[in-house]
Structures are given as structure tokens and as C-alpha cells.
Amino acid sequence: MSCSQYGPFVSLYLDDELEKDELETFIDHLGDCVICQKEIESLERLRSWLRTADAFQGFPEPNIDKAVKDLFQEDLNENEASGIQSLIAQEASPSRSRKKRPRARRLSWLNPFGPSFSFPFQKAWQVALPLVVAVFAVVWFYDRPGDWVDVHELSSAQVLTTALPEKDTQEEDLYVIQHTMHQPWVSLGDELPRIQLASGSSR
Amino acid sequence: MRGASSGKGYELSNTDEILVDRCQRGENKAFELLLQKYQRRIFHLIYRITQDPDVVEPLAQEVFMKAYKSISSFKGDSRFYTWLYRIAVNTCLSHRKRGFLEENRERQLEANISEAFPKISSMQSENPEQLFMKKEFLRFLLNCVNRLPEELQTAIILREFTGLNYEEIADVMQVPIGTVRSRIFRARSRLKEMMTPYADQNIM
Numbered sequence: 001m002s003c004s005q006y007g008p009f010v011s012l013y014l015d016d017e018l019e020k021d022e023l024e025t026f027i028d029h030l031g032d033c034v035i036c037q038k039e040i041e042s043l044e045r046l047r048s049w050l051r052t053a054d055a056f057q058g059f060p061e062p063n064i065d066k067a068v069k070d071l072f073q074e075d076l077n078e079n080e081a082s083g084i085q086s087l088i089a090q091e092a093s094p095s096r097s098r099k100k101r102p103r104a105r106r107l108s109w110l111n112p113f114g115p116s117f118s119f120p121f122q123k124a125w126q127v128a129l130p131l132v133v134a135v136f137a138v139v140w141f142y143d144r145p146g147d148w149v150d151v152h153e154l155s156s157a158q159v160l161t162t163a164l165p166e167k168d169t170q171e172e173d174l175y176v177i178q179h180t181m182h183q184p185w186v187s188l189g190d191e192l193p194r195i196q197l198a199s200g201s202s203r
Numbered sequence: 204m205r206g207a208s209s210g211k212g213y214e215l216s217n218t219d220e221i222l223v224d225r226c227q228r229g230e231n232k233a234f235e236l237l238l239q240k241y242q243r244r245i246f247h248l249i250y251r252i253t254q255d256p257d258v259v260e261p262l263a264q265e266v267f268m269k270a271y272k273s274i275s276s277f278k279g280d281s282r283f284y285t286w287l288y289r290i291a292v293n294t295c296l297s298h299r300k301r302g303f304l305e306e307n308r309e310r311q312l313e314a315n316i317s318e319a320f321p322k323i324s325s326m327q328s329e330n331p332e333q334l335f336m337k338k339e340f341l342r343f344l345l346n347c348v349n350r351l352p353e354e355l356q357t358a359i360i361l362r363e364f365t366g367l368n369y370e371e372i373a374d375v376m377q378v379p380i381g382t383v384r385s386r387i388f389r390a391r392s393r394l395k396e397m398m399t400p401y402a403d404q405n406i407m
Binding site for chain 2: 002008011012015016017042043046049050051052053054056057059060061062064067068070071072
């Protein structure tokens, strides 16, 4: 049985949830009301047993390391999955999606500093670089180190001999290299007049 | 050092606020620390609501995943733990709606008390009859809690087992404080009615 007037106050009193003026009124009432006093005692006992049951039932012990690992692994899996899905979606609709791709990305491999780095004249650099590499490769192929002759060390004409491994002749082919101060560098292998000399002599 | 600057125009004054701020800036380690702090409380709450130890870990994982994904939208207009408890309560209630069977809960409740019983006997030197009575009583009491209507059960669990005050419970359940007052009062009244079989014995 609960007090008809202050029944609900008992529960609030137990939880310290009464407002100040409500509390003052209720404490005054408790002085005269045995029913409210017994009700407080009853709810205190209920609370005590609930907490006893709670303590003795316990709960499963968590594993913090596993929880962290599962949490961030699951997040990583979801990111990978969504990344793969968006890649598949892009492949499925090539025209529109590829048009939206920034142009810089196609040439990103030419950016020596990485795709996210941009610098002045980047596009010009990305076009010129392969050309420079190609020219250098051609020049390198035809002008092997060691075969250049410094023009200042030569007289007006000097004959150099070289053995060409791919040629299978008894006579050495001779290439005349004419250097003048005004002629550009040439390398062995250019089409130059051949002069057959007696072996061992050179001029 | 009191508080830390958050860049939000006010100082952060407690651990949770600082950790949440760091989470929102992308520090996973900060969320790990929050998980470490609240994991046991969330396990406890989930177990009280579901009474099923097999679902506690997966549901807790779901709760922390939801919290991790939505931490950026946490505005700080409530305490972090009431926000987290809200996610936990809603996750449990959704799980219940997905086909949780009453019979399983009853069986699990019996098993739980049986496992807990050795702890009671080791702590108190009472005769077997008294211990048996206590065991039965505890089982029956927890059964009563779990037979309460959902809104009353959630309110009384948050109050008695989690220790939240009325304002915090209102925040978790997203109802006015007056509703919380009413629900806790009605939950206690209902429990006392259900415990009537023990009323004439020296327990209640």
C-alpha cells in the first residue's frame, strides 16, 4: 500500500531526484506518514537485492585487444570493399567516368615527385621529358663512350681504325674521320669515306 | 593543466571531451582509449538487457562500430557516455525485435544464476536451505525485471544497474524527465507486485 498523497515521491526520494522545495515538503510529510516510511524501506530492500543479483550474475569479460583489432579491421574491410565497388562501377561505365578523370592522372607516372605534387610547367615537363629521353637514347646508342675524339687533339684529318665486331672481313675497315673546328661532332658509324690502308700504318 | 583547447571556442574539461575531440580529428588511438574505458560498462548493460552471454560480444562490437562511424556527428550537446548508452540500448532493442525468443531467455536466466551460485555460497556461510532460497529468489527477481514492459525495463536497468541519473536516462531514452520519473516509479511498483510470493518471507 502506498501513500495516496506522496506515493510517487518515495521513488524520487530514493534516487535523490526531488527538487529542493519538493524535498523539504516530503521530509516534513515523512515525520507523520508511516506508510511512506515503510515504502522507503521496501524500495531500499528491492534496490539492495537488484544489486546483489546484478553482482552475482556478473557479465562476460571483454577482450580489449580483440575488440580493437576487430573494430579497425572491419572498418578497413569496409573501406576496401567500397573502394573495389567504386572501381568496378568505374570500369562498368567507361566513357563518362573516364572523362571525369583528371588529365593529370594519365601522365602522373611522368611526375617524378609523385601524382599529388604539382609544379610550374608541369604539363610541358611531362611532354618534354620523354622526348629528351628518346633523343638521349638515340645519341647514346650511336655515340658510345670512348669513341669520341676531341677535335682539338686532331690535325685536319686523321684516320682511326676500329674493329667492327659484326663484320667478318680480313681487312680492317677504316673510317676516316675528318674533324675541323667547324664540323659538328660525328661518331664512328656515320657514313664516311673508307680508306683502305696497309695494316699497321695510319696517317 | 586544466582542459585543452579544442578550437571550438570553449575549453574541454574532462577526459571524454578531450578524447572525443581527438577522435574527431582522426586519432584512432583516442577511440581505442574510449573503447577501453567503456567496454566493460557496455558489456554489462547489454547483458542486463539481453540476458544472453552469447550475443554480448557481437552486439558490443556493433555498438562500438556504430559509435566509431558516427563520432564525427557527435555535437557534444550530451555527455559522451549517454550517447554511447543510447546506441547500446537501441542496438539491444533492435536485436530483440529481430526474433529473440522468451523461452531462450528463461533458460539462459536459469543457467546464469546456476553459474553465479558458487560465488554466493563462497561468500556467505549459510545453510544449504537458505542458499537455495536465495538462489531461487535472485533468479526470480531477474526474471521479473526481464518480464517488465520494454520501456519500464530499460528505465530500471539504466537506473539500478548502470547508475545513471534521471536526466541521463532521459537523454539515453530520448524522452522527457517526467516520463523517466513515471517509468521508474511504475517499474518498481510492478516489481513489488511480482515479488508478492516472497512478501511474507524474510526477504522482501
